[in-house]
Amino acid sequence: MLWIAWRILVGDTAKYLGMIIGVAFASLLIAQQASIFCGLMRLTVSQILDVEGAAIWVMDPDVQFVDDIKPLSENELLRVRGVEGVRWAVRFFKGLGRARLAEGEYQQVVLLGLDDATLVGAPQTILLGSLDDLRQPDAVMMDRRGFERLWPGEPLSVGKTFEMNDRRAVIVGVCESRRTFQTFPVVYTRYSQATMFAPHERKLLSFILVQNEPNVDADALCRRITQQTGLQALTRNGFIWKTIFYYLRQTGIPVNFGITVLLGFIVGVAIAGQTFYLFAVENARQYATLKALGLSDARVVVMILQQAVVVGLIGYSIGVGGAAIFGLLIQNRSKLAFFMPWQVLLGTGIAVLVIVLAVSVLSVRRVIVMEPAEVFK
Amino acid sequence: MTMAVPQGEGLAVVCRAVTKEFRQGSVIVRALRGVDVEVRMGELTLLMGPSGCGKTTLLSVMAGILDPTSGSINVLGSDIERLTSRQKTAFRMKNIGFVFQMHNLLPALSAMENTAVPLLIARRPRNAALAAARQLLEGVGLGERVDALPSRLSGGEQQRVAIARALVHRPRLLVCDEPTSALDAKSGHAIMQQLRDIAVEPDRAVVVVTHDPRVIEFADRIATMDDGRITDVRETKA
Numbered sequence: 329m330l331w332i333a334w335r336i337l338v339g340d341t342a343k344y345l346g347m348i349i350g351v352a353f354a355s356l357l358i359a360q361q362a363s364i365f366c367g368l369m370r371l372t373v374s375q376i377l378d379v380e381g382a383a384i385w386v387m388d389p390d391v392q393f394v395d396d397i398k399p400l401s402e403n404e405l406l407r408v409r410g411v412e413g414v415r416w417a418v419r420f421f422k423g424l425g426r427a428r429l430a431e432g433e434y435q436q437v438v439l440l441g442l443d444d445a446t447l448v449g450a451p452q453t454i455l456l457g458s459l460d461d462l463r464q465p466d467a468v469m470m471d472r473r474g475f476e477r478l479w480p481g482e483p484l485s486v487g488k489t490f491e492m493n494d495r496r497a498v499i500v501g502v503c504e505s506r507r508t509f510q511t512f513p514v515v516y517t518r519y520s521q522a523t524m525f526a527p528h529e530r531k532l533l534s535f536i537l538v539q540n541e542p543n544v545d546a547d548a549l550c551r552r553i554t555q556q557t558g559l560q561a562l563t564r565n566g567f568i569w570k571t572i573f574y575y576l577r578q579t580g581i582p583v584n585f586g587i588t589v590l591l592g593f594i595v596g597v598a599i600a601g602q603t604f605y606l607f608a609v610e611n612a613r614q615y616a617t618l619k620a621l622g623l624s625d626a627r628v629v630v631m632i633l634q635q636a637v638v639v640g641l642i643g644y645s646i647g648v649g650g651a652a653i654f655g656l657l658i659q660n661r662s663k664l665a666f667f668m669p670w671q672v673l674l675g676t677g678i679a680v681l682v683i684v685l686a687v688s689v690l691s692v693r694r695v696i697v698m699e700p701a702e703v704f705k
Numbered sequence: 706m707t708m709a710v711p712q713g714e715g716l717a718v719v720c721r722a723v724t725k726e727f728r729q730g731s732v733i734v735r736a737l738r739g740v741d742v743e744v745r746m747g748e749l750t751l752l753m754g755p756s757g758c759g760k761t762t763l764l765s766v767m768a769g770i771l772d773p774t775s776g777s778i779n780v781l782g783s784d785i786e787r788l789t790s791r792q793k794t795a796f797r798m799k800n801i802g803f804v805f806q807m808h809n810l811l812p813a814l815s816a817m818e819n820t821a822v823p824l825l826i827a828r829r830p831r832n833a834a835l836a837a838a839r840q841l842l843e844g845v846g847l848g849e850r851v852d853a854l855p856s857r858l859s860g861g862e863q864q865r866v867a868i869a870r871a872l873v874h875r876p877r878l879l880v881c882d883e884p885t886s887a888l889d890a891k892s893g894h895a896i897m898q899q900l901r902d903i904a905v906e907p908d909r910a911v912v913v914v915t916h917d918p919r920v921i922e923f924a925d926r927i928a929t930m931d932d933g934r935i936t937d938v939r940e941t942k943a
């Protein structure tokens with residue numbers, strides 16, 4: 329009977345397409361908005377993602393998210409190093425600097441200071457120059473986006489200079505960095521150098537990056553560090569989630585996107601639901617005939633579910649595919665964040681499933697409640 | 706009801722004191738007011754009477770697609786008012802063939818596929834079902850049109866497909882509600898002729914509801930209804 333269900337479905341081309349468009353539209357809207365939401369959330373943590381090589385971040389107990397810098401004093405570093413299970417612990421400076429260009433213009437930059445000896449937290453993709461060049465006096469490395477912003481139209485190059493805090497900085501390399509909410513250029517330098525570039529402050533130690541001993545669990549070590557030093561210690565993932573939750577709590581982002589996703593859901597239910605319902609009503613006579621001829625209600629239900637699943641699958645594929653294409657198209661052209669992890673696909677799939685099931689329940693009711701005697705009407 | 710229904714020799718349907726009431730809001734419509742009637746095997750029985758007298762209701766009750774309010778109906782030896790809805794569904798699948806006024810073919814299926822539907826419902830393999838359907842369509846003179854969609858067929862041809870569908874699973878009771886009323890006189894005549902020729906068999910009963918006096922010539926027996934009751938049953942010389 330399943331091929332009959334299929335033929336009934338495609339036999340009514342207009343409604344068949346209408347239902348698919350409804351589901352496709354809903355899943356496009358849901359997947360696309362959810363992906364932009366995920367993209368934005370990823371933006372908030374890109375500065376954590378850019379730091380690889382350390383399992384644990386140690387910071388002031390009051391720090392809420394990655395840009396919420398509350399510097400530590402130098403002897404905290406020694407105390408952290410003293411905690412059992414710590415393999416190594418290094419300084420990491422993160423702050424804002426003011427670059428004064430040759431032309432006399434000023435530009436805010438994100439200043440990152442890496443441990444002089446190990447350069448832990450260094451950029452992962454270096455386009456020009458090498459990491460070792462950072463060890464030269466006054467050396468800094470700038471991210472490509474920042475370079476293009478400061479010297480638009482010029483090819484990437486080393487040797488450009490600017491001033492920070494009245495000190496000369498020489499660009500010895502260009503690297504990639506993940507986009508952030510702030511579009512400031514990112515400047516990497518050694519920690520000792522960064523302390524001179526940064527505006528004078530009493531304390532400069534933003535974070536301590538820690539690696540655990542191989543046989544020590546990172547989460548357990550975090551707890552131990554907190555216990556012994558009173559500092560906040562988080563795994564890289566823990567810090568990522570803390571930052572994301574901070575943005576979720578403190579901004580209207582989730583609400584705004586929640587509303588759009590909900591809207592997509594409602595629109596999908598409305599379009600697909602209404603068309604499917606009309607479809608069921610108009611085909612009710614066919615189902616009544618089949619029931620009169622001896623088709624059981626259970627098999628009628630299976631036929632309707634099959635029709636709904638077919639519509640759902642096709643609509644879902646079109647919608648999610650459309651969202652992915654949209655993502656590819658905007659990836660290079662605009663500043664809109666777009667990130668479609670598998671969870672978005674799964675979530676959209678579940679939403680579509682709910683739409684499709686809700687709609688079939690309506691239709692099934694319409695067909696089951698109907699007496700087969702209606703065929704003689 | 707414990708009253709036993711006398712199952713006479715060669716009786717396909719026996720109705721005793723059958724009533725059916727429809728509730729429409731606060732109004733109760735009494736469509737059947739105590740019907741006693743028998744349908745014989747091997748005969749074509751006409752059910753006639755004015756509009757609204759209860760013909761379709763009685764036919765639906767006989768076919769097991771509508772439950773009576775009271776009374777007993779024995780169809781092919783089964784007291785169908787005692788069957789559960791699921792059993793009735795299975796009973797129809799096995800024993801009843803339907804011809805509707807508006808043919809009720811599935812518009813997306815070809816003539817052959819439509820004809821095969823009762824066999825497919827009975828879970829017969831698709832190829833066997835389609836082969837049987839083709840044979841029956843040839844029997845009603847539609848051998849050339851097996852792949853046509855219903856919308857490509859004339860009203861008379863559609864009704865012939867409907868007859869083929871009604872017979873494909875070899876049911877023992879064939880119920881037809883106004884099979885000719887949507888057709889012109891000539892096609893109606895042809896359809897009745899076909900029903901007589903291929904549907905009426907010793908082991909099958911055919912009940913045809915109509916108010917078209919021109920089909921009387923095809924009947925073995927005519928039951929006349931009025932206002933929810935059988936008022937007259939007479940034999941004709943078909």
Ligand SMILES: Nc1ncnc2c1ncn2[C@@H]1O[C@H](COP(=O)(O)OP(=O)(O)OP(=O)(O)O)[C@@H](O)[C@H]1O
Binds near residue numbers: 728755758760761
């Ligand atoms: N589902 C229903 N709900 C309410 N009333 C109904 C229903 N079905 C039939 N009736 C009523 O029952 C009575 C008998 O209807 P039925 O359809 O059996 O008549 P009929 O003899 O077939 O008429 P016609 O020749 O016009 O087809 C009519 O008064 C009709 O309005």
Ligand SMILES: [Mg+2]
Binds near residue numbers: 760761762882
């Ligand atoms: Mg009628």
